[in-house]
Structures are given as C-alpha cells and as structure tokens.
Amino acid sequence: MIEKVYLPEGIYIGVDYELFWRLNPNKLNAFIEAYRKKLEEKQQHINLQAWLNGMYNAHAISACLSDKHSYPQKPIDLSGEEDTADTDSKLFEAYAIRFNREMKNNMPM
Numbered sequence: 153m154i155e156k157v158y159l160p161e162g163i164y165i166g167v168d169y170e171l172f173w174r175l176n177p178n179k180l181n182a183f184i185e186a187y188r189k190k191l192e193e194k195q196q197h198i199n200l201q202a203w204l205n206g207m208y209n210a211h212a213i214s215a216c217l218s219d220k221h222s223y224p225q226k227p228i229d230l231s232g233e234e235d236t237a238d239t240d241s242k243l244f245e246a247y248a249i250r251f252n253r254e255m256k257n258n259m260p261m
Contacts, residue, residue, distance in 0.1 A: 203244060204228070210251055221254055 162172045162180060165187040172180075207228060214221040230243075 200240065203240065204230075207244075207247060210247075214251065214255060218255070220257075 159172060162183070163169065165183055167180070167183050211223050215223040
C-alpha cells in the first residue's frame with residue numbers, strides 16, 4: 153500500500169523520494185497541508201485574473217455600445233487596494249454599480 157498509494161501521492165505533492173522514506177504519516181501531513189494551501193492560493197489568483205478579464209470585457213462591450221464610454225487608455229491600477237476577497241468584492245460591486253449607471257444613462261429609449 154505504501155508504494156502504490158502513499159508514495160505516488162507524496163511525490164505528487166512534492167515530497168522528495170529520499171525524504172519520503174524518512175517521514176512518518178504525521179510528518180507527511182505538513183506537506184499535504186502546504187500543498188492544499190498552494191492550490192488554494194493558485195485558485196484565488198486564477199479567480200482574480202478571471203474577474204479582471206471580466207472588467208476589461210465589460211469596458212470593451214460598453215465602449216462598443218456607447219459613444220460616451222471608452223476603453224481604458226492604460227491598465228486598471230489595483231495596486232492601491234488590499235488583496236483580500238472582501239476588498240475585491242467591494243471593488244467589483246462599486247464597479248458594477250458605476251457600469252450599470254453609465255449603461256442606463258447611455259442607452260437610447
């Protein structure tokens with residue numbers, strides 16, 4: 153079971169082959185937890201990239217549908233904000249409100 157289950161999983165999460173044989177299952181848990189945190193951080197990064205792509209797409213669509221809205225001339229600067237999910241959601245909410253208001257004001261009736 154060790155060579156068919158635990159060893160392949162240990163190698164998959166980045167544990168060196170030689171180190172694996174010196175660890176007991178309790179010490180292996182630290183590697184598993186570190187790998188889970190790494191995956192979570194990667195998922196958050198991908199989510200933020202997708203959100204930012206959505207912002208740029210919304211600007212592009214708005215610029216195509218309205219003469220009063222233009223695509224940003226330079227990248228959107230997010231460096232002044234904290235990198236937390238709460239801040240991201242508040243920023244996105246403020247952006248969505250502003251975008252919807254602009255679209256509503258620019259749509260012909």
